[in-house]
Amino acid sequence: MDPSHVALIDISWPNSAFEKYVCDEDVKFGVRIDEFAKLIKRSDKKDNIEISITEDKLLLVTIGKNKKYKMRLIESSATDTPLPKITYNAKVVVTSTEFDKILGDIQVVSEYLSITASASKAEFSGRGDSGEAVITLEKGMPEMPEIEVKEDSTATYSLDYLNSIVKAVGAVAGTVVCEYSTKMPLRLEFKVANVGRIHFYLAPRVES
Template sequence: MLELRLVQGSLLKKVMEALKDLVTEANFDCSASGFSLQAMDSSHVALVALLLRAEGFEHYRCDRNMSMGMNLGNMSKMLRCAGNDDIITIKGDDGGDTVTFMFESPTQDKISDFEMKLMDIESEHLGIPEADYHAIVRMPAAEFTRICKDLSSIGDTVVISVTKEGVKFSTRGDIGTANVVLRQNITIDKPEEAIVIEMNEPVSLTFALRYMNSFTKASPLSSTVTISLSNELPVAVEYKIAEMGYIRFYLAPKIEEDEDETNV
């Protein structure tokens, strides 16, 4: 038996909006510690990991570990029927082939329930190794969204370089080149506007902007984003979800064909 009750139903709606264009179907894993998902996008280039800890729910009951295969587009359609202030309850039976979403208005004068068929989805759990990153950048999520959007009007890829000077986002395309440089700026009175750069060694990596723009759809969940970079490792782009967890995206760097692949 599974029963999860989330007072901030809008959180779940935002999570689905962040995921549904990247991942079409996935298994949600429920255990005593929380509600999680790990899935590759359809082209097997990007990986997403979601965690909503049990403590973040008003009521959380999961009698035994369960895996529920869902079509994220369909789940998103159902969640759009919930008001932003609604309380959302998710219910499922052990071995059942459906999941029920219940939406309650804050005044309790309207209760809707939607039942959705579950799917059998073959999926392998990919071990995400804990990595010591060469550089970690924390910055306002809205700023990262804006940079990715602006650069994608010029080129298809973004080079993210971290040096002691700051972090640089650059692109080149048929019409020209663009560079955006952010310097460390620790704003004490407005911590959400701070740009914090931790660097052990300089990093410069190239990524497809199409995916970066897709990741920024999670920015309504958090005012800040953390970008962790290391040479020869996928970038990790993380958005914290209130006090209850996170959504992390991983994307392998593009190897430039014309560059010498040995790190000089």
């Protein structure tokens, strides 16, 4: 979860997705994402990356054949963040390419994206000082292969957060599954290369 408690990411990666995976018992640990990301960025595309925990409770990151880094772990209690338990009334599946375009189109006029879904269509809109924009996807369009709506739903979310996650993982996922309810958190699901999945939760913007 980010420091402002607006966004939360949950990643599930099966052991079959790794070239080598050894874990004799359940292990729970935490790392500082910004520091961990800096280490991973020191790798080349051809490098193997090995992650292990040392006997003195440090994270050992081995990159390629000649780079080794050690990181201090965060107390596991600091990482105990429960996942939101929400009943979603709307599910909209959009191709990742189209979703990225929608975010760019709305960002021209607004800092926030509003999603309105009904049984037959989904509308993505934004409004700002310079004007407003609306993108409509009708049921059956190839850009939106699936839409399921139990109850007409509308909610608004930060484009900064949405752009960050879509730029990071959208390219490796064929579709983006958007699930939400009126004025409730949004859950985006990305299935990566048919081996893992990422859930991204984002709190709604609540206007006073």
